[in-house]
Amino acid sequence: MTSRRFLLGFAALAALALGACSSGGDEDTIRIYTGRHYDLEEAFTQFAEETGISIEFLEGSDAELRERIAAEGEDTEADIYMTVDAGNLAQAAEQGLFLELDSPILEEAVPEALRDPGNQWFALSARARTIVYSPERLSPDEVPTTYEELASPEWEGRVCLRNSSNAYTQSLVASLIGSRGYDGALEIVEGWADNAEILSNDVIALNSIRDGLCDVAITNHYYLARELEEDDTYPVALQWADQDGNGTHVNISGAGITRFADDPELAQQLLEWLATDGQSAFVDGNHEYPVNPDVAPETLIATTFGETFVADSTNAAEWGRLNADAVRLLDEADYE
């Protein structure tokens, strides 16, 4: 290859590259860094149709996107930071990345337990992390009804749980610390570690119940909903945990407006829409529960799991802050 041909090729590539990253400074555009990946297109398209405001978003993972916003500072393009767990939202608030919002609409739509006490961020969908089991192998009175029960020796070798690197495991444990104290939570998690087969995702946990590796597991409710959507004879059933106690742990997908937003009012308009008129478009496709009590959940989960359940009322910000403790606790409990 001669050097001239080489240079020509390189120049062509560079031109392509520059063309590829020309992003407009469009005024009526909201830009979002999001750790949530599913159903965004549908909801955002609908919002754009209704308001004429377009949305661009960058998908990634929660922690890294937060680091990026923090590093970019005022140069960041992100108007909104959206995640799939409360821990990173609480951390972003602590780092001073969010604006405090003054929005009666959001305060009305999102229950107090599901938003930051300082109104810096709001949950937009609720995902229950609860008990699932095999109705074929467990009679109704055998089905465990609390997180504690799964720590008792009778369940040894019969439980499937998700690994400790996962945010959902961490937030569940954080909420246990919030309600039971560190030592109480440690006792439960140590019991789990003794009893459980630890798996790398919730779908495998469900299929493991189907295939007989375990009788019971803890998963997010929508993974079961997905399986049931494809096959309504899928042999796994759901049990709301802790209904007579603290309630089922709910982890959230939520968002806040960054301190560096070009047009915070525009961004606020989107969050308000997502918490009200846009709730169904935002949560239904993934079978999540709406956070807004005035919005009904979609049919499949409403009919098979129920319209409502008792949810843990600890403020999400609190167990968001406890996430780091949860990781330490999981380490100490020798939970894989």
Next chain:
Amino acid sequence: MTAAAPTQGGTPEGQRVERSAGDRASQLGWPVVAFVVATLAVIPIGFLAVSVLDPNVEVWRQQWRTRLPDQLVDTAVLLIGVSAGSLLLGGGLAWLISAYRFPGSRLFGWLLIAPLAMPSYVLGFVTLSVIGFTGPIQNWWRDTFGQDAWFPEVRSMGGAIVVFTLVLYPYVFLLARAALADQAGGAYEVARSLGAGPFEAARRVLFPLLRPALAAGVAVVMMETLTDFATVQYFGVDTVSVGVFRIWRGTFDRDAASEFATLVLVVALMIIGLERVLRGRARFGEAGGAAAGVGPRRLRGAKAAAAFTTCAVVLLASFGAPTAQLTFWAVEEATGDRGTPLVDRFTEFLQNSLILASLTAVVCVVLALVLTNGPRFSRGRGIGIASRMTAIGYAVPGPVVAIGVVLALVALDDVLEGIGLGLPGVVATGSLVGLVYAYSVRFLAPGLNAIEAGLEQVPEEVTASARSLGSRPSSIVGRIHVPLARTSVLTGAVLVAVDALKELPIALLLRPIGFNTLPVWTYNLATESRFEQAALPALAIIVVALIPVGLLSLQLSRHAEAT
């Protein structure tokens, strides 16, 4: 360059003056360029590594009391297992293909590097879905032999070692095969013809000559394994890299995570050191012409069948079967009512991936040529040290590089702003420049290694002769070194391009808004455990990565035929 060169009719004196001026410039030029490149490569990691100066003692103590000892053991076992597997598979297959002829041997020579195109995370999730406890194979097994019938635990250290070996052995295979086609093979033949038995010739001639290639290949394999944090998690293997992410994502303590990343770095440095030792001090410059390579013998009967079966099984397990499974899923999704999300933007993702991989490959090859050629035209050990330093990006996991690059570019942005050169918007992170920079920091090492190995085969005497005849360094590189080492240069480019095509975490963090690549698309579905829907994008990565891999295959077989 051409304008400054003396014409044919130039006076002898003119030529001499021209040469010495150029020499002096290049004496200075090479180290300066090498130093700049090394600095650019080291800065992003340096930003993170400074946290080690003020270690978070509590976190270290807590980790040492809980997970760290097991993580160190897991890391060591995984690295040793994958290295041994890759040596055996990569070295063995290279020998089989180079030293023997059997039905399909030529074709296998082509095909056996195909697994390079297979990202380990893809083979990981396909393996777990198909052979894992809840997969169809084990379901069938239990239906046939009873619910409690024994089956090897797939989600285990053993499973991880097998998966990594299957996707990484081509690195050893490639380098070993190139060495066998060159000098090492030729010397073996000479030793045989001088009366040495096959074992003696192998022990005394072949292995010493093959050792640099094997060492380089295994070093790459170890680095890829060490810095992975996705595939290992599928298999429940808790390595030091996984530890970095647990701390970072779980406790939000980036400084503590950076400190743990330096632990990964230490392991990587040990690997590099090991490679240096294994490669040995000896340099085998060879005078006179291209080497003949090993002369293949024809296998017949049972031996031929065994050779064929070995190659076929490896290829099937590492590439054929998983690709077929992905195709099956992709077709199922395409014909079902759910469909693959965003499939209408396929060409855009494809184009982005191609641009990114090509730019990264070009940048890395140019830098590698500068760094590897420097020592030939300049005295002092500075360049050698500088080029060793650039391996640092390959020695830590991708997201660590990405965060380091964000911090470095933001700092640069601030500095520029401070001297009144404010750049518009987020040049730092929201641009392709930042992305290619991060990719190059991460993947310069494999390119550098390959090109360095190739250049080592060009005798110093050739360079010296060309210089004494008045050629300028840049034209020696362009007209002599690159053509002579062209297989290695292409290998380097391909290794970088393929790694870049498969790379996920850096793109995930650093890409401009709206700029999505094929791995990002796959990831978005796979993180939601939508593996069947992720089949189409995963398949697309493999098909695209096969292009550079095929190119390389073509060059290698040409090279083999030419010698």
